[in-house]
Amino acid sequence: MQQNIIHIALVVKEYDEAIDFYVNKLNFELIEDTYQPEQDKRWVVVAPPNSKGVTILLAKASKPEQVDFIGNQSGGRVFIFLSTDDFWRDYERMKSIGINFVREPQEHDYGTVAVFEDLYGNLWDLLQLSPEHPMAKRLPS
Template identity: 30%
Template sequence: MKIKLTSVYVDDQEKALGFYTDVLGFTKKADFSNGPYRWLTVASPDEPEGTELQLALNDNPAAKAYQQAIFKQGQPALMFFTDDVKGDYERIKGRGAGFAMPPTEVTGSTIAQLNDTCGNLVQITQLARW
């Protein structure tokens, strides 16, 4: 088995697409509509055939309550891994992203957290080299 897709709820798909492509550097993978429904995914340019992230419109009241609750608790909705968290922090910050936490050493890794402007906290993690 493989994980090919995971989803994150966003309050504005077009705004989310801009953030995940222009700010984080992901590539748009799929974008098609069927009536009011829009299927929108992005992927890492390092793994274009790897796992896709669906930017799902948060129009479900239960999902919206969940999204708002974990954001309020400071819980990231997503975690991405990198080999250079400080370099990615500077690159992403230079593109206008607002960080809730700059690169911070924690047990076994260095993490940074930012607001995706669409209702979610995103964590960037660099694992420690032993």
């Protein structure tokens, strides 16, 4: 049997501002942006460049109770882990365009990591795993 997680829903305030952040700041690819008239919403999917794994579904809050979760989907913990093949390249580029890092880079036995915020305040790890780490073997080369 083979199964895959293909999307993670990320609650956002507005589609276009979220697309702008993920595509123009994080360099993600816009995979799909389809209007769904029967539900008066859009199906918006983004993914890191050249990624073949999980994508992010940008899901606009559509109910009052969902608004409280914008920027706090994981209760203040790191929510998403963005793996890179060149930590320092991506870190320096992100810093240069104003991405807010709330924890500066640290070297650990598992790799190099820093924590940044997305446009709503969700916490992300920017992470380059060491080649020996079990997850490094699962990443596409």
